[in-house]
Amino acid sequence: MGLTIILLAMLLLTAAGYYLGTRQAFVVTDGRPAGLHSLPSYHGLYVASWVLIPAALLMAVWLVLEPHVAEMRLVANLPEGFDQRNLDEQQLLIGDIEARALGGIVSGELDPAFQAAGEVYASTLAWSRWLMALAMALLVAGGAFLALRRISPDLRARNAVERTAMIIMIVASTIAILTTIGIILSLLFETGRFFGKVPITEFLFGTQWSPQIALRADQVGSSGAFGAIPLFAGTLLITVIAMFVAVPIGLFSAIYMSEYASKRLRGTAKPMLEILAGVPTVVYGFFAALTVAPFFRDTGESIGLDVSSESALAAGIVMGIMIIPFVSSLSDDVMNAVPQSLRDGAYALGATKAETVRQVILPAALPGIVGSVLLAISRAVGETMIVVMAAGLAANLTANPLEAVTTVTVQIVTLLVGDQEFDSAKTLAAFALGLTLFFVTLCLNVIALNVVRRYREKYD
């Protein structure tokens, strides 16, 4: 029985439950819903939730357990002597039997002795669906019956529905939080394994980055060096260049839009500036790699400078352009949040517009502006696509923006592109880099949000 059909049926039954509940609410009051504690629609939702939620929970649990139960039955039906093979072989064989039973692709011919086990597996799965549908049907019928019988003028249906809604929301936010925690834990765990192979001091303070390791004995490769300082320096260099572009342009356009521009101009200019934030970063990437970088190289050549064709300058400037809307939009918002009364106060004392902006608006909005810049920095540090395309792969430890540098994100990409052994130091290094990146952006975001919040409290 297909899952789609079951889900469709559940939807229809829920709708029917809603309808029945609403009607029952009218029936128990002889058509005068004013006598009810809750509105009739709440009685409908009450019945609908009793129809939907228990059955949906059962389905979720069932679908998680089903493959495990089926596999246990398969293993129980295997011929004797199976557990004498080694663990990897057992896994492979079980996989083959399962695939064959479901009509999939297998790695080779299967011993007919295993055929029986395969059939048990397939029939378990088939039966399981029907059993699940049956159990769900029972739950639906029981839930609907009980809920309908409980409908009476005194039933606190609204309270029950609102509590259910609250529980659903709690579950949703818990899932989001648990996922985040899961990601952090996996980062921490894998980073721990990496530091088991490479000492943490070498990673944090080493100046040599060359993660190529020979995978097989006959392969040419070095022993690998995992000093991440060049990556941090490269990231820092590109971020600094980006901020040199984004902060002045973003801040001045924010000041113009919030203090000088007419309402209509602001209404058009601000969304247009925000389009910059909507351009896919991959587009910025090839803009940087194919337009900006060659332009800098040619210009550099014509004045006798040696500019690398994948320069930090090109990547940084294009990243700065990408970040402009972050700075301008947030700064514009905080400057608008400065109360009009402060502007009036300054104007009434005879301050000009520029004096008002410089001496009253900017100091009042400064925490918010700092917050917006910090958020922009954390965005720049974590940006990947532009630097992958335009910044290069060579881990140069240099402060010269005309040379190629590489960043943390670029190295994570290159470490994980292609076929990898999952427990080599090379692959695990990506986790360590990712954790570092996560830690830096987390700190920046926390500081930025705190700064912004402190400022918000001041004027509310």
Added chain:
Amino acid sequence: MSDTQTGTQPAGGPAHGAQPLANELPVKVRSRDVNVYYGDAHAIKHVDLDIHQHEVTALIGPSGCGKSTYLRCINRMNDVIDGCRVEGTIEMDGEDIYDPKLDVVQLRARVGMVFQKPNPFPKSVFDNIAYGPRIHGIGNTKSEMDEIVETSLRRAGLWEEVKDRLSEPGTGLSGGQQQRLCIARAIAVNPEVILMDEPCSALDPIATAKIEELIDELRQNFTIVIVTHSMQQAARVSQRTAFFHLGILVETGETEAIFTNPQDQRTQDYITGRFG
């Protein structure tokens, strides 16, 4: 601004409906046929009003009658508002304040303003007071500035309360103190006229009493125009009252006369609480 009518009026003459005061003080601000439009809305219609030197003039009237709009014409604060247009003439000491050659910054140094809600800058008490003098280049040395700050705070009756807290933020003071700080900030640039837009509406009765007392003292040195919703306040602090209704200046005259013997039925209805 285009149709200048001042020439047709006798100099120093009272506006219509006004009763001459025994010892008439010279007119500081003279308005003739002032019209204000917000886009298409005609907010103030043909207002002729004389504001006399060293007097407190109260502008009363129901909400939306245009009294705040008129007040904001006197220091051209309406310039800031999009789509606002002012016609007619407003003269201060015989000088048209809407003359395009006149620098609005200079005007606002001569006409200070205190707002409905206290609006100290998020700076220290000292810097709040020093802000105006600094932008107008008054008080260049530290000691001069100290003196300006102290005098202004003393005149606003705030010195004793804040003299030990000059470096603390002005936003940390109580509401009444903040409003007196704003008054001190306005007098620090030594203006000739002070405009007050419902200066007590956000304050409790005790703070209000202090401000009213202060207004009466300030009258010695400044010309004061105050917008108020409180009839008692108008009666207590002002020498002259102007009643606005629906953008029209209905009646103006000595405060006592307006409150005891109003000439217009609408004035009578308003001050007896029949509407507004």
